[in-house]
Amino acid sequence: VNNGLLSVTEAKAMLLSQFSLVESSEVELPEARGRILARSVAAPFDFPYFANSSMDGFAVISSDTQIASQDNPVELMVVGDIPAGTFPANKLETGCCMRIMTGAPLPKGADAVIPLEAIDNSNTQPDSPLQKQIYVKTPALPGEYSRAKGSDFHKGEIILRQGNQLRPQEIGLLAMLGLSRVSVYRRPRIALFSTGSELTPLGEILNPGKIFDANTYSLGALIAQYGGDLFPLGIAKDTVIDVETRLDEAVELMADLIITSAGVSVGAFDYVRDVVKKKGSLLFWRVNMRPGKPLAFGTYRGIPLVGLPGNPVSAFVGFEVFVRPALLKMSGASDIERTRYKVRLQEPITSDGRESYLRGIVWVQDGLFMARLANHQGSGNLFSLVQANALLIVPSEVKSLPIGAEVDAWFFDQSF
Numbered sequence: 001v002n003n004g005l006l007s008v009t010e011a012k013a014m015l016l017s018q019f020s021l022v023e024s025s026e027v028e029l030p031e032a033r034g035r036i037l038a039r040s041v042a043a044p045f046d047f048p049y050f051a052n053s054s055m056d057g058f059a060v061i062s063s064d065t066q067i068a069s070q071d072n073p074v075e076l077m078v079v080g081d082i083p084a085g086t087f088p089a090n091k092l093e094t095g096c097c098m099r100i101m102t103g104a105p106l107p108k109g110a111d112a113v114i115p116l117e118a119i120d121n122s123n124t125q126p127d128s129p130l131q132k133q134i135y136v137k138t139p140a141l142p143g144e145y146s147r148a149k150g151s152d153f154h155k156g157e158i159i160l161r162q163g164n165q166l167r168p169q170e171i172g173l174l175a176m177l178g179l180s181r182v183s184v185y186r187r188p189r190i191a192l193f194s195t196g197s198e199l200t201p202l203g204e205i206l207n208p209g210k211i212f213d214a215n216t217y218s219l220g221a222l223i224a225q226y227g228g229d230l231f232p233l234g235i236a237k238d239t240v241i242d243v244e245t246r247l248d249e250a251v252e253l254m255a256d257l258i259i260t261s262a263g264v265s266v267g268a269f270d271y272v273r274d275v276v277k278k279k280g281s282l283l284f285w286r287v288n289m290r291p292g293k294p295l296a297f298g299t300y301r302g303i304p305l306v307g308l309p310g311n312p313v314s315a316f317v318g319f320e321v322f323v324r325p326a327l328l329k330m331s332g333a334s335d336i337e338r339t340r341y342k343v344r345l346q347e348p349i350t351s352d353g354r355e356s357y358l359r360g361i362v363w364v365q366d367g368l369f370m371a372r373l374a375n376h377q378g379s380g381n382l383f384s385l386v387q388a389n390a391l392l393i394v395p396s397e398v399k400s401l402p403i404g405a406e407v408d409a410w411f412f413d414q415s416f
């Protein structure tokens with residue numbers, strides 16, 4: 001505890017301990033994109049399932065071609081044609097070859113493929129007739145241009161693990177194995193509302209002293225991005241009754257997590273903490289971080305609640321630091337932490353000793369990640385977050401860093 005505040009690490013550990021895994025169910029493969037696998041997958045068969053050609057060409061017995069040279073080509077009789085999707089009935093005998101298309105099964109006896117391009121008299125046009133013989137001028141090596149049965153993985157091998165996120169490539173792999181349904185964790189149900197009597201919903205006229213509600217949208221987008229099922233509950237005015245009504249609505253919706261923004265500080269109209277204390281428990285409401293010190297965590301009628309700060313950047317950073325890992329933990333992801341990259345400061349920076357998440361711009365120079373601050377760091381300056389491509393993480397206790405110092409960074413995107 002630092003100045004009576006919890007450190008980010010302590011607060012995060014306390015918060016994460018309150019979340020448990022949601023249930024899983026089977027879904028159709030296209031619906032599984034982005035979801036977390038609930039059961040490891042073992043390969044139902046060897047892959048490739050049968051030895052096949054990796055080129056359009058001729059299936060051969062490699063030992064037949066060992067004496068081939070430019071001056072003394074080896075003549076092979078073409079005894080068959082194997083289009084993709086067929087299965088050759090006959091064994092390949094010595095002195096013979098079969099025309100074969102990419103992906104078609106190698107006939108018994110064959111152990112290599114010679115690409116069409118390597119054969120002088122081969123015809124590479126569609127519908128081309130089969131020539132009677134080919135002349136091989138370079139020896140084929142055993143296994144060349146063919147894919148052996150089981151050369152990618154074998155039946156029974158674990159190819160995807162519980163906790164893996166299903167990206168397009170995992171979806172493709174499952175399809176390759178004929179697995180049309182897959183067991184994934186359900187999306188956590190996240191109830192979200194903004195608080196503040198100054199907030200105006202989009203589409204309405206902005207009256208004097210009012211601002212548009214940005215947090216509902218930025219936080220809603222983050223929830224969707226990290227796999228949550230969003231239940232937006234609008235805007236609560238700065239009154240006990242309005243805040244309480246929405247919290248109760250979240251309970252009725254059986255939310256797994258309630259997220260609010262604003263009204264958790266020490267202002268005269270900040271009611272969120274009081275309401276949470278009344279019908280639940282408040283575990284902490286301040287964290288030694290910047291931005292985002294007023295950040296509350298507790299439970300409301302048994303449901304975990306994160307009260308994010310009101311300032312749009314603070315709300316966003318608070319979400320990234322605390323809600324993202326919680327959401328991923330609930331969703332069953334095995335990897336809940338963002339990767340940290342070392343970046344080198346191109347300008348000195350100062351901090352106030354709290355663990356700081358500064359909006360930064362990172363670029364590559366001479367093979368190194370360089371960084372500077374993106375504009376001014378006011379916690380209401382959402383525009384600077386738009387200009388940034390990373391958060392630079394300054395540890396607590398550190399008050400200044402010189403040019404050339406290394407800091408950790410979270411990248412928003414991998415556009416490097």
Ligand code: AMP
Pocket residue numbers: 194195196198199211212213214215216261262263264265267309310311312380
């Ligand atoms: P508070 O936490 O209520 O003291 O709010 C801190 C600052 O964030 C104030 O300037 C609020 O007007 C602003 N703010 C609170 N909620 C939102 C929101 N949903 N969208 C944009 N700004 C907000």
Ligand code: MG
Pocket residue numbers: 195196197238262263267310
């Ligand atoms: Mg307020």
